[in-house]
Amino acid sequence: MICLDMKRRLNMMSRLETKIFKTKQIIRGLTSDRSGNFGIMAAVMAPVLLVAAGGAVDMSHAFAKKQELQEKMDAAVLAAVLKSDAKSQRQEVENFMGAFLPEDTKDGQTVEMSSAAVLTVSNNPDGSVTGTFADKFKPSFLGLAGLNELNISVSSTAIADKADTGGPCIYVMGKQSQAVLINSGANVKATKCGVDVHSTSNPAFIMNSGSTINTMRFCVKGTNYIKNGGTLTNLEVGCAAADNPYAGKLSEPTVSSICTTSGTRDGQTQVMKSGVHCATTFNGSPKITFEPGLHIIKGRMIINSGATVVAEGVTFYFPDVNSEIRANGGLTFTATAPTSGTYKGILMFENTSNASNSNNKQQYIFNGSKGEQLEGIIHLPNRDVVYNSTTNQSNKISMVVNSMIINSANWQLEPYGSAGSSGTVGSVRLVR
Incomplete structure (x- = not known):
């Protein structure tokens, strides 16, 4: 799910749309008697309408990226839980998430990949492995409204069931x-x-x-x-x-x-x-x-x-x-x-x-x-x-x-x- 920060930004978008609606009403009032002012009002409103329409596109792209990250992380922990030690499990997750990590990735349990992306891989007491990846999505249009980035995070946990084969x-x-x-x-x-x-x-x-x-x-x-x-x-x-x-x-x-x-x-x-x-x-x-x-x-x-x-x-x-x-x-x-x-x-x-x-x-x-x-x-x-x-x-x-x-x-x-x-x-x- 898009984190709480993103939800707050969605609420801001909703308030922005309300302001746009009210502005349109004002424009109708102005243009009913002064049709010559329509061009001026349209020019004023164009950026606002562009942000509203572009914001919807940004949000769609953010959801698509989150879905891609979630699918990769699910596959990563399913592969990692088959490894016998923490270092190998970490490396397996990095192999799957490599497209989203910079070249200077280091081994470790928690490593900041860049100023934005963070990957965590942890062993749990029951033998399961949890992978968490957090990143920031940079929107194209919402920046006009002061929303320069959206936080995205995904998490998956996998466990391997042992077969009793008479060891x-x-x-x-x-x-x-x-x-x-x-x-x-x-x-x-x-x-x-x-x-x-x-x-x-x-x-x-x-x-x-x-x-x-x-x-x-x-x-x-x-x-x-x-x-x-x-x-x-x-x-x-x-x-x-x-x-x-x-x-x-x-x-x-x-x-x-x-x-x-x-x-x-x-x-x-x-x-x-x-x-x-x-x-x-x-x-x-x-x-x-x-x-x-x-x-x-x-x-x-x-x-x-x-x-x-x-x-x-x-x-x-x-x-x-x-x-x-x-x-x-x-x-x-x-x-x-x-x-x-x-x-x-x-x-x-x-x-x-x-x-x-x-x-x-x-x-x-x-x-x-x-x-x-x-x-x-x-x-x-x-x-x-x-x-x-x-x-x-x-x-x-x-x-x-x-x-x-x-x-x-x-x-x-x-x-x-x-x-x-x-x-x-x-x-x-x-x-x-």
Whole structure:
């Protein structure tokens, strides 16, 4: 719609037409007795009549330009919402609106294109993209009446609906041979998500008899594998394995040189405050409660057989590849990620900014447990994860690892957050 400023100018035009009508009445009165004055009055009124007629033409052109801008902006945001980052979305909108922008357009969220035109592109919390363009229309005739410009603005918002096509709960990023090894006794069920394997080596994975992997999809980028038996549902080879969705996006904390806890801890009840835990070992079979917050595990934390661990609203961070939580078996473990704050949704993650970690990948071992319930993002791309003995797990996770060995596990998997959707776009639409 033409903005309020333009409406005020339309009201001025209406008042101008009223004055013209009254002037005509005066002219009729004058010319009834003084027909010689008609030429003089006509000459006086000519500019006024020209402005009235020309103003209608100006308004028609202004509406036509607004309609053109609106159509371009609608198309621009529909294309932009398919892009994955703000910079690309901005560039896509500029590509569509290029005819209305000067040559010196700069990247940014809000940029004044000239003294008149302004383009804004913004990301909304629901994933939609809004584009707004404001410009000034210079009329040809209304300038005679003091209306030198008319403000025009358009706005559009588009959103992309995601198609649930069985994306990964587990991302195996390693390119090496045998990136996944499934041994006898493995029993994994994930009907709402799957496993994506990036290896193209020969073989990319090996599956042995006596195992069952029932996932929504088992996507392997390579085409060579060894299957010695067992049941594997929804296998796809040569498929487009999903990229690591968290690469470079997790904020790594500064690790204090002061240890909050360290060494051996005795006692059947242990309460762990957030902080740095250095090479800590728990004797006996205690109940260990991690208070909500960030817990930095520096070195190996050893939890003996039979212990119970409760960690609700907790994030575990490993500053190097030699740091881990190692349970010796018979563990009962319940852990959930924070629901707000800097580490919202992150249950476990490691330092990936230090090249020495990525160049020195290490094992991360989950030993047998009575039951584990984990919920959150587990980002361990520098770890070769191993599940030993019988591990009973019910996880709602999105896990990234370098490689994986499943020796024996009863594992129920459900997607966490955006896991379970491959990110494939089902449709895009305008929402306003």
